[in-house]
Amino acid sequence: MIRFEPRPPASVSRMLGVSLAAALAALVLAAIPMLFAGLSVFEAYGLMVKGAFGSLFAFTEMLTRATPLILTGLAAAVAFRAKLWNIGAEGQLYVGALAAVAVGTGAIAAPAFVLIPLVVIAGALAGGLLMLGPTLLKTRLGVDEVVTTLLLNFIVLLFVQMMLEGPMQDPMGMGWPQSEPIVDEAALPKLLDRMRIHWGLVLALAASLGVYFLLKRTVWGFEIRAVGENAAAARHAGIPVTATFMRVGLLSGALAGIAGVGEVAGLKGYLTADLSPGFGYSGIVVAMLAGLSPIGVVFAALFIASIFVGADSMSRATGVSNYLADLIVAMALLCVLVSGLFLRFKVKFITAPSAREAGQ
Amino acid sequence: MIEIIEILLSANFWAAALRIATPLIFGVIGALICERAGVLNLGIEGIFTAGAMAGWMAVWLGAGLWGGVLVAAGAGALFGLIHAILTVPLGLSQHVSGIGVTLFATSLSYFIYRTALPDVSSPPRIDAFQPLDIPVLSELPFIGPALFQQTPLTFLALFLVLATAYVLYRTPLGLAIQAVGDNPAAVESQGLSVYAIRMGTVVAGSAIMALGGAFLTMSAFDAFFFGMVNGRGWICIALTVFASWRPGKALVGALLFGAFDAFQVRLQTEVGSFIPGQVFLMMPYILSIAALIVVARRADYPRALLVPYFRGQR
Numbered sequence: 175m176i177r178f179e180p181r182p183p184a185s186v187s188r189m190l191g192v193s194l195a196a197a198l199a200a201l202v203l204a205a206i207p208m209l210f211a212g213l214s215v216f217e218a219y220g221l222m223v224k225g226a227f228g229s230l231f232a233f234t235e236m237l238t239r240a241t242p243l244i245l246t247g248l249a250a251a252v253a254f255r256a257k258l259w260n261i262g263a264e265g266q267l268y269v270g271a272l273a274a275v276a277v278g279t280g281a282i283a284a285p286a287f288v289l290i291p292l293v294v295i296a297g298a299l300a301g302g303l304l305m306l307g308p309t310l311l312k313t314r315l316g317v318d319e320v321v322t323t324l325l326l327n328f329i330v331l332l333f334v335q336m337m338l339e340g341p342m343q344d345p346m347g348m349g350w351p352q353s354e355p356i357v358d359e360a361a362l363p364k365l366l367d368r369m370r371i372h373w374g375l376v377l378a379l380a381a382s383l384g385v386y387f388l389l390k391r392t393v394w395g396f397e398i399r400a401v402g403e404n405a406a407a408a409r410h411a412g413i414p415v416t417a418t419f420m421r422v423g424l425l426s427g428a429l430a431g432i433a434g435v436g437e438v439a440g441l442k443g444y445l446t447a448d449l450s451p452g453f454g455y456s457g458i459v460v461a462m463l464a465g466l467s468p469i470g471v472v473f474a475a476l477f478i479a480s481i482f483v484g485a486d487s488m489s490r491a492t493g494v495s496n497y498l499a500d501l502i503v504a505m506a507l508l509c510v511l512v513s514g515l516f517l518r519f520k521v522k523f524i525t526a527p528s529a530r531e532a533g534q
Numbered sequence: 535m536i537e538i539i540e541i542l543l544s545a546n547f548w549a550a551a552l553r554i555a556t557p558l559i560f561g562v563i564g565a566l567i568c569e570r571a572g573v574l575n576l577g578i579e580g581i582f583t584a585g586a587m588a589g590w591m592a593v594w595l596g597a598g599l600w601g602g603v604l605v606a607a608g609a610g611a612l613f614g615l616i617h618a619i620l621t622v623p624l625g626l627s628q629h630v631s632g633i634g635v636t637l638f639a640t641s642l643s644y645f646i647y648r649t650a651l652p653d654v655s656s657p658p659r660i661d662a663f664q665p666l667d668i669p670v671l672s673e674l675p676f677i678g679p680a681l682f683q684q685t686p687l688t689f690l691a692l693f694l695v696l697a698t699a700y701v702l703y704r705t706p707l708g709l710a711i712q713a714v715g716d717n718p719a720a721v722e723s724q725g726l727s728v729y730a731i732r733m734g735t736v737v738a739g740s741a742i743m744a745l746g747g748a749f750l751t752m753s754a755f756d757a758f759f760f761g762m763v764n765g766r767g768w769i770c771i772a773l774t775v776f777a778s779w780r781p782g783k784a785l786v787g788a789l790l791f792g793a794f795d796a797f798q799v800r801l802q803t804e805v806g807s808f809i810p811g812q813v814f815l816m817m818p819y820i821l822s823i824a825a826l827i828v829v830a831r832r833a834d835y836p837r838a839l840l841v842p843y844f845r846g847q848r
Contacts, residue, residue, distance in 0.1 A: 320771075324765070500641035507637060508620070512620065512626070
């Protein structure tokens, strides 16, 4: 039979090994749906690699796709560290984008060095405040935040649609449900000419370093980790648990909000209701693949982004549905969950004592 | 005011309420028995999708309607088994595993649908369940049209409420299920296997959830659409708390919810020109959050919910 024995806290190298093993396992498992769809597996993987890394354009597209994933991944990672189950990054991303549009489409006339920070702050604030609601309900009334954040995703998306068909609709948009364009002074500049990659990536990388520093080197970060380990013990030790949940909720929502700002002010230039193909949900996978490490989130986001971009390109070449990408990402989450066992436990295969031994 | 009373007194309205409530009844009953055994099943949203897709596709490929229902339940059981293995013997996070199962079941259903039907502009239709016209009963005034002109799946849902209540409160199995959700160590000391009971319950609960999805494609509509589940699973998780994990209250909760939804659709035709349609579409989600807030203070969660049990460990 199999027995699990607890291990001491894992080393960085073992955590890395577990994440890599899970990513690899998901890619290997992806061969099954590929075969089912009648693809030649190696050719399909080749097309995916080419689609994500094959040219400078492909590579920058992958980085562009990774940008919101880093931020939603951080949002999930920091919340999950405190065992605050924020599954609402999708909704927080959309309110962030909505706030960016409210501030950045000409309502305020200011030079870029004022307007860009303003747009980012507005998005962060909107996302943070949206997450504050479920956090308050959790700490004050004991309402499960998983369900409230999930339900808020639907409410927010409908709210965005309402705004885009109503007060925030572009009067020059020929009746399409889209916002007015972001003005030039509010747009995040491009990083490279003729590519879509933008300063949102720098923002995301800075956020990852910031969260790393916060968790590792500050009192608040220590409190977050302590609450996540054992909230009752943390409270007993005099850590302000409720305040910590609030801070984590605000920060987590703000990070997801900034992801929305980047998509609208850095990439698309205006808001539509299909801004995010599920970045909020993929962020959970990113965070789990990263073992909730803020630096790891960057690499996990790059991996997930290359799956999405690679599968998109492979799908265009072969005509196979690009839901394959979502499938691989979902399998990656289940794989990392299982492989996490090897961090916490030694797995021992125990053979039953033989009859002779038992007789002695 | 008169109009509102007229709506509430019409049999059509209550027929619609019951129709809207049916998938929720399946979902809440499924979620409820999983949670009674101590396992939160956030795979529900994906299991709904899988049930909707698998049931529809089986019928489309030539299985009978009841064959489709079985296939849907089987698909639900399969995803339930994944969740059960991850959360019960392996003791992994029920939150993350549930989200993982939802992402997996949803994307797999979409992928299979798209692979089987690569380029269809309008989704193919099946001959869905038709309302039963029970000879005498359906001619009763008011109750006839409201209750007895539903499709067979609605009756299955109502039957499952009774069956669940019976099993849960009147059989040794039900007591064991409740006990593993409250005090698993005590169950183990009785010589019963906590793992077996928890896993069996999660698999059975997931199969029931999938029937809610099957109702969508085989009774409410006659085709499969992307995004058709649209948060119904999450609403069921909220309703489970609202129902205090009791089958009878679950039925009442789902019916209230269905009634409210049917009511707002009718209200929409009255005042739809003043208020954007999205406000009405938001109502189910807002109502679910409100329901959670109302019961939050006195919610009596199964004591071992979310707590993994490891054999030989206290």
